Amino acid sequence: MNGAAPRTARRVCAQFIGVTPRGQAVGVVGPSGGWALPGARVLFGQDPADVARRAGGVPPGTPLSAHDVRSEIATVRDTAGRDVRVHVDRLYYTAAVDAQASEGRPTLPLERATALPALPAAGALLEEEPQRPASSLRRFAGYGIVTDAAGRILLSKIAPGFPGEGTWHLPGGGVDDGEDVRAALVRELFEETGQRGGTGELVTISHHHRGGQTGPHSTDTEIYAVWVFLHVHVADPVPLRVTEAAGSTADCAWFTPDDLPHLRLSATARRGLTALAAPIAP
Structure with missing residues (x-):
């Protein structure tokens, strides 16, 4: 039995929560068919708020409010079948969206939105960023x-x-x-x-x-x-x-x-x- 500790990885993701005029959070349908929150990985040097805007499909400069920060720890398998312990710090932002933007999409109370699965999932965050040219x-x-x-x-x-x-x-x-x-x-x-x-x-x-x-x-x-x-x-x-x-x-x-x-x-x-x-x- 191999007792070696799993490889570890640290990641940061920015999540987007659209909020309707009635104060409801807007979710998306995730890859597995359930509700989820859109988001994207924050790479070295990026403004997390800009990452959240792109993930939410809203124009650059759209006003955002920092809503919450949560940590997620998950052990996933890489392509070679090895365990990787992934620590993801997820930054949740909210922005006002109009009723048309939420049409046909799931909505729920804002206080429950951060309990939804957040995208991308830990298993999709294993790829390392390109090495920086200097220290x-x-x-x-x-x-x-x-x-x-x-x-x-x-x-x-x-x-x-x-x-x-x-x-x-x-x-x-x-x-x-x-x-x-x-x-x-x-x-x-x-x-x-x-x-x-x-x-x-x-x-x-x-x-x-x-x-x-x-x-x-x-x-x-x-x-x-x-x-x-x-x-x-x-x-x-x-x-x-x-x-x-x-x-x-x-x-x-x-x-x-x-x-x-x-x-x-x-x-x-x-x-x-x-x-x-x-x-x-x-």
Whole structure:
């Protein structure tokens, strides 16, 4: 008996949910004949929202709303009959569609839409992307807009030697293989600040693509990241402390909203805080 561990693969997909004027989600008939949600794989450097628009067949620039993020773990067989453990992070977007667009297609309440099978299925995502011509780094990460009952916002300070050193950053970081973005954020929050918090609403989904960056193997690295921003509430703050050893966090502190314009913020923090369309609430 072969006890070798299966090959692993990480993938990101963008899913499209059309929403009718009556608030119903529109599905499609999947390959097996059941209802499914349209979607497509997000390749290196792509804007996930653009991928979702193409998957949904709507024009470029159609307004989308980030609706949810879910992780799917599946073991499938490749063409050689070998097991492959596939971790898919699925990004769900909604867009308004007219009644004509839903004619003859299944509709259901929006809250049930993310339970539908999402396309493409894990088994259709085994092909590897072409190798990048130079050093590259891909990252899927979750960051928190972390608040307490007093309305303060918790930030962490990037340590020397790391990109963005000395700037104030949102707690969070990379999602490990087999880990859900919300679980990863709760873990990172404790490692960087010593706080326990509960994740709340999705704020936004963004992406970052830049060349000529310092990476683990080269000072000329092409970096592509998908960033997921979530509300996190700390109901019972405890004394702040950085619990990770020799990590990317040098310090952490609570700030009032009025403090933020006077801080040196990381690009990630600016992106997440700017995306807030409504007041932060517990």
